[in-house]
Amino acid sequence: MRSALSHIGRISGNIGASAVVALAILAGNAHAQIAADGLMPRAPLLITPMVSGILLCNEGNQRTELTTLEQIEEWCEKNHQTRDLAAKAALDELEPNGPAGKVQLGYTLLVPLLELYEKQGNDWRISPARAKKYLNVISVIDRPVVVYLMGDHYDSSSALSQELARDPQNLLAYASGPVPVTRYIGHGIIPFTLRTDENIPVNRYRFQALRYMTQQLRALDAPTRSRIAAVTLAGEIHHMYPDFENGVGEFDHIKVTDYRPESQQEFRAWLKDKYGTVERLNRKLGFRYAAMADIEAPSLDIRTQPLKTFAQHYDAYAAGTLPMSGWLWDPEKKIDQITLHVDGKFHAAVAVGLGRMDVYRAKPEVTTPNTGFRGLIDFSAMAPGKHVAQMVASSKGKRFLLGEREFVVVPPDQSSTSAIPQPQRLKGLPEAGELASVQLWLDRPKPLQDVYYNPMAREWNRFRAHQVNQLLDHFYRIARAEGLPADLLYSHQIIPETNGAWNPVLFASDQSISNTTPWRTGINQYGASPYVFEYLNERLVRAYGVPEFNPLQGRNPEAARAALVRHYQAGARFVSPFFISVVPARLRAADDKRLFDIATDNPVDGNDAFHDTLQWFVRK
Known part of the structure; x- marks a missing residue:
């Protein structure tokens, strides 16, 4: 989820209608175009923010003697205040007259599946009362809702989750043994298995809870049930790696x-x-x-x-692919295209506009995190020996060298390749760094990177991706068997490929996003990388959702507006900003950095400006 779930825990194509609209958006003038009714006709786009503290009531929040979220929740229930939800008031403040128009405000209701259980003797059983609290929210808030049925590694706060974490059969494993429990921005991470065997205890519990909640959603009265715009399944399903927070x-x-x-x-x-x-x-x-x-x-x-x-x-790299990546800051748009050449010949297109929050946070003059680029070198059929990869930038018909690296394809027996002739390369290209105002850096591969192609490693990575798909498919089939319509069911997936500094091999999740999956595509987006639209187009994904969204662009408030407009034009059914909070400030943790807290008093990564953007957008 790559998100501040510590705040939520158990409570919780074508850019424009015409060339004029497209240019206006690119220029940051999205506001004027919306006001001028520049949006193409389509079904309403739902803006459905995740709400932290969604079970809390207004009066309970005001009672300072209540010092935990659980105490407030209990007070609200005991005093029959569960219809006066703080979340409802916060949403009504953003869009005062209810959902209407081309952009409508709803919300996302997070339901951690393992938190539906309570201990009864030696057994864990689903608590109908706990489930009812979440169902009550749908009844009380008369707005479109995205129901997020969470059952991944973030479903870690309950006593049942903690008990399951002590049993290795419930967990993923490295070759050296079970993956340890860890934390991400203050929230527990339990590396639950990706296998679908329902005899595994964690699967028995999360699949049983999934069946129960889908049954309860179906049993809602028709007017209440009609508010459900989407159901996102499981959460961010992917494989694990060491140092979850920093090892990506x-x-x-x-x-x-x-x-x-x-x-x-x-x-x-x-x-x-x-x-x-x-x-x-x-x-x-x-x-x-x-x-x-x-x-x-x-x-x-x-x-x-x-x-x-x-x-x-x-x-x-053992599966036969070597990434060549870095970042480029080109504020005057002097570079038109980047291409990857190997041994003097064109090899592959280069993805640009990838997220590089590390660069954005380190360099004040860089006004967007979307500076990353990456090309993939397929060396699986290359001859052993030294090769040279070159990144070439084009500017007004002239070519410049952005960077180059020599790498060595080593045969399986590690025999010497020194006698093999030196590779060809493009020569005489001026350095791209000579272009005024251009800054760049080539991160990888390291010089003379040695690579070994193992076909079995390629099969292993494909199988790992298969495991991700199978678990998502199991969630989907359960939801369908219990009667939820197919067009309501979305994934809730992260896309590592949109982050220029990440290693997608660690996740093995990219195959779960395509137009061939039975579920609708749901993609989480942080940094508002424009590459995500190319990614969806390549996979022919049309109708999709964004279960988590935060532009993280404090230096450019217009970026959030442009991203929301582009999702509208690209066909997104819903976009869920992550997150707005109704948790009283007195209950914030001392180390709360408010990285994703969208609020008028939170300037971190532009969350205050994003709040203003949301208010502006849903009122158009």
Whole structure:
């Protein structure tokens, strides 16, 4: 979720209608175009902010003797104040006359599935009373609602979650053992399994709660049920890696999941289903396995660990792809295009406009976090030896060298490649850094990066992506079996590829976003990278939702307006700003940095300006 869930916890295409509209948005003049009715006709876009403290009532919040969220919640219930919700008042303040027009204000209702349970003797049973509290919110707030049925690693605050975390069978595993429980911005992270076996205790509980809540949603009276605009499933489903909060950009010494014995057995079954026989697998991949049972998921780095067979090698590049990435700040828009060339020839297009919050926060003169670029070098079929990759920038018909790196494709036996001739390269190109006002940096690969292609590593990464899809599919099939309409069901996925400094291999989640999944696509967006629209277009995704959104652009308030307009034009069904809070200020944690708290008194990353943007947008 990459979000401040510590505040929520248990409470909780074409840019324009015409060239004129498009240019106005790019120039930051979205306000004037909205006021001039410049939006293309379509169904209303729902702005559905996640609300922290959604079960709290107004009077309970004002009682200073109540010192915890639980006490306020209990007071509200005991004193029959559960219809006077603070969230309702906050939403009515943003859009005073109720939802109407082309942009309508609703809200997102977070329901952590494992928090629906209470201990009864030695058993954990679903508490109808707890579930009813969430259902009551839908009845009380007469606005469109996105119901977020959370069952991922963020569902970690309940006593049941803590108990499940002590049982390794519920957890993902590195090759070295279970993934430890960790934290993200003050919120607990429990690396629950991605396997779908309902005999695993955590699955038994979260799938049972999913069935119960979908049944309860269906049982709502028709007027209340009609407010449900979408149901997002599970949360950010992906694989795990060390240092959850800071390790997203690790490439040199990666550890990934899931190496539990049962998961590896499923990997072998997946390979058998794909290849049929071990003989055919050997022919296709170039190995000499005697039987499928002999296959192990690759987990060893050939540089530092002894291998029995090359099929055991695994690192960030072993699947045959080497990223070439960095950042470019070009405030005067002098560079028109960036292309990737290998050995003097065009190799691949380069993604630009990727999020680089690290650069944005470190350099005051940079006014957008969307400065990242990345090209992918497919070396799986390249000859052994040294190669050279060059990033080439075009400016007014002239080419400039943005950066270059030599890399070495090493054969599986690690034999010497020194006798192989030097590669060809583009010569005589002036440096892009010579262009006035342009700043740039090439982060990776490191000089003379050695790479080893292991076909089994490629299969392992594909299987890991398959596991992500399978779990999402299981949530989807349960929701459908209980009668929720298909057009209401969305994923709630993060897109690592939109973040220029992240390593998508760690997550293995990109295949869950396409136009072929039975669920509708839901993508979380932080930093408002324009690349997300290219990403969706490449996958032919049209109707989609944004279950979490925060532009994080305090230096450019117009960026949030432009991003919201572009989501409108691209066909988003809903956008859920993350987050607005109705939790009393006296109950904020001492170390609360308010990174995502959208409020008029919070200048962090422009959250105050974003609040003004939301108010402006929903009133148009």
